[in-house]
Amino acid sequence: MGRIPCCERENVKRGQWTLEEDNKLASYIAQHGTRNWRLIPKNAGLQRCGKSCRLRWTNYLRPDLKRGEFSESEEQTIMKLHAVLGNRWSMIAGQLPGRTDNDVKNHWNTKLTKKLTGMGIDPVTHKPFSHLITEIATTLAPPQVAHLAEAALGCFKDEMLHLLTKKGVVFVDSAAPPPAASNIGAAPECIGVDARNMGRLPKTIMQERESSEIKGVWAVMDGSAGESSDGFAGLGEVFPANVDGGFGASYGIEGEESAWSQSTCTGAGKCRAASLHDEEIDGGELAADRGDHVGGMFSSDCVLWDLPDDLMIHPIM
DNA sequence: AAGAGCATCAACCGCAACGAA
DNA sequence: GTTCGTTGCGGTTGATGCTCT
Structure with missing residues (x-):
């Protein structure tokens, strides 16, 4: 028997809606409302299935929809x-x-996951x-840990480097001397990469680095005591510590200080935005060896979001 | 200028939930 | 309690436009 189709497959148009179809649907719904989607296309003179009509109405034609960014x-x-809530998009x-x-x-999948990833936050778990x-x-x-951690950070690193490369980020080598103070703030974005990790960077990144000039603010976490400029104050700083303490990144767009990047990690007041300003990284010492969080970046009770109580899901015990 | 690659967004598909009979 | 029809939802796909080489 199989599943009953939502509508007859024959004589049903699919794909992009035309202006004429939109007008027919909108005017019909304006007159008769949205009762019984199965009958709507038939009565409105549309060669569409009811499901398609409902989707078109709810996602595009509804008068109360907000457009734009x-x-x-x-x-x-x-x-x-x-x-x-997770992926409960309707809620x-x-x-x-x-x-x-x-x-x-769509916005989540195309923009926000990338934003979060770029900040060193896993978009699935919302944890650093x-x-x-x-x-x-x-x-x-321990043997499994080393491989898994390396692989996970590798994924993150590649993703973030890819994003930053596309944004024209300047790459600098931590072995190189820091830029002159007069240059601080000159370039809106840059990233520091420990010399020991240079060989691990994707080829495209290395090419990018070779062709770029060191001209901006930089910050690097190179296994020695943390050092950075003050140029990033208030910007979304993320320093994912590698298991060997060798990778650090900082980014921000001058003049585009993001409200959410601040509140994401600091505005809520419960999660400290980890940065070299806040916490120094022990020289070369493996955080895991200390039994501490890797890099000592985030407190163990880090809460990303300061939600009102009625939005919290309380476990039923 | 052309083509490849990528990002975005509209639309579709299939399943689950819900309500009426 | 069961069946059937309808609606809602989330994952996925495909078309389109933009950017880069």
Whole structure:
């Protein structure tokens, strides 16, 4: 028998909607409402299935829809709710007037996951990557830990370097002398990479580095005592510590200080944005050896989001 | 200028939940 | 309690436009 199709496959148009179809659907719904989607296309004179009509209406034609870019506050709301609700897009969209679940889902998948990744935060768990590495370290046997941690950080590193490369980030070698103070702030973005890790960078990154000039603020975590400029104050700084303490990155866009990047890690007041300003990294010492969080970046009770109580999911014991 | 690669967004698919009979 | 029809939801795909080489 099989599944009953939602509509007859024959004589049903698919793909992009035309202006004429939009007008037919909108005017029909304006007159008759949205009762019984199966009958709507038939009555409205459309060669579409009801499901397609419903989707077109809810995602595009509805008069109360908001168009255009997501605002900072909308992004913050999505991030906060996703941390609590996961991929419940309709519930998240319900908190954003004028936005549909499809809008939210697309925005999350295309923009916000990349933003979070770039900040060193896992978009699935909303935890810092360093935190995840620690969790791995505490649940697996040492031989497995080393390989898994390296692989996980490698994934993150490649992703972030890819993102930063595309944004024209300047790469500097920590072995090289720091830029002159007069240059601080000259380049909006740069990244420091420990010389020991240079060989591990993807080829494209290395090419980027070779062709770039050192001209901006830099910060690097090279296994020695932390050092950085003050040029990044307030910007979204992320320093994922490698297991060998050799990788550090800082980024921010001058003049584009992101409200959410601040509140993400500091505004809530419960999560410290880890940076070299806040905490020095022990020289060369493996954080795992100390039984500490990798790099000592995030406190163990780090809470990413300061949510109102009614949004929190309380475990049922 | 052309083509490849990438990002974005609209649309589709299949499953689950819900409500009426 | 069961069946059937409808609606809602989330994952995925495909078309389109943009950027880069």
